[in-house]
Amino acid sequence: MNQLKEALDTLKETGVRITPQRHAILEYLINSMSHPTADDIYKALEGKFPNMSVATVYNNLRVFREVGLVKELTYGDASSRFDFVTTHHYHIICESCGKIVDFHYPGLDEVEHLASHVTGFKVANHRMEIYGSCPECVSKEVH
Amino acid sequence: MNQLKEALDTLKETGVRITPQRHAILEYLINSMSHPTADDIYKALEGKFPNMSVATVYNNLRVFREVGLVKELTYGDASSRFDFVTTHHYHIICESCGKIVDFHYPGLDEVEHLASHVTGFKVANHRMEIYGSCPECVSKEVH
DNA sequence: TAAACTATTTATAACAATTATAATTTAAGA
DNA sequence: TCTTAAATTATAATTGTTATAAATAGTTTA
Incomplete structure (x- = not known):
């Protein structure tokens, strides 16, 4: 039902720590009906986390991908886009x-x-x- | 029949000059049964063209793509690969x-x-x- | 053929997306 | 609360690709 809750459970099961940043990135991915780039996410969360690093976004998107929560869409020139897997x-x-x-x-x-x-x-x-x-x-x- | 000849004809028809570099890049693409990256091509032709620039390879691959001779295969992280269109x-x-x-x-x-x-x-x-x-x-x- | 023009190549610098590094901070179990 | 491994941050480095400007080489025109 609740996608965010399920996603957090998945993280727990796989022993991935749930940090505020991860929570926020997941939430953003689930709510945004678009397919954001890493930079989109970074910019969107700038307000809530003024000193979050871009590396954090990339690191966590990789973690989510490895766990199977997120799919990376790679098209030639532009940057990758990320899609919450439903x-x-x-x-x-x-x-x-x-x-x-x-x-x-x-x-x-x-x-x-x-x-x-x-x-x-x-x-x-x-x-x-x-x-x-x-x-x-x-x-x-x-x- | 002869793919290289056909390709050169296509270039002629579309008013694209046939330079030694272009000739060599096309030849390499046709003969290599792999799907080389721009850098593969650059390295392979280093012997024949010691001062060819990487930009030349990229430029000409773009030209070939625009003319329809070559297809660009883009996968996420790694670099693009190029495929002679048959x-x-x-x-x-x-x-x-x-x-x-x-x-x-x-x-x-x-x-x-x-x-x-x-x-x-x-x-x-x-x-x-x-x-x-x-x-x-x-x-x-x-x- | 020579001059003029245009396309192409070269060398180099710039760029943008992503990743590596090292120091600092923090989540979560004992 | 303490401890420790994991995560975050800030920054620098890397990599593939493109932009720029000068040099070169084909073409066309006179």
Whole structure:
């Protein structure tokens, strides 16, 4: 139910200390419906933690990732974005404005199987994203 | 037939000058069956072009990408890798040693359609990769 | 062919995201 | 409360990539 509480329990179970900074970062990740960068988080929490270091944000995002609470989305040029893991979903990304929208799709098991069969790899997971233009940017293009 | 020749023709058609450096970078990309980083290319051509600049490699990879000859593969931490575009294919990546292997799969049109329908985006393209362990690394794990 | 123009390369500096380091502080169990 | 390992901070370093300006090399025009 309460995502934050569950997340904190996960941390406890894995023996990760719950510091105020970690609490705040998790809270921000859960509440922000966007997919913030490390810097977004840093800036957002500047008010509450005036002397928090950027390194803390990065360190803790790594911790959360290792524990499985957070997923790191890496796109070429720009900086990584971080996504609180709830249910399995994919992303569609607007190439004009950068907006990221979630969408659900049954996992691509078939592709994984074929790839495994053809290459002999032991498959762990996959990533997929779709690129295009969001409705707002499409309508802007047309004028 | 001859990929290099075709690529050079493409450059000619689009009015991109064919310099010795560009020729060499293309040749290297086509012949190397791996997916080299900009630095790999830079190092590989050091012998032939002792005072070529890294910027030249980056510049020309960008040119090739814009013309559609080359695809840039971006993964989080590490540096971009570059792939000479031949037929449409996907990649499976070994998480232990970083090896990248190509595999073919009919495009994921269905996913694109669903995503477009659900989100209202105009879809342009997608990316997908599979992660796992290559046969060599799997056998190493077992001992 | 020579002059003029433009694209390309080079060398270098700048930049931005991220990580490493070392000193200081703090959470959580005894 | 004390202790200790873990976390935070401040800062510096690193790394991949891009920007800049000067030098060079192709092209086009006269």
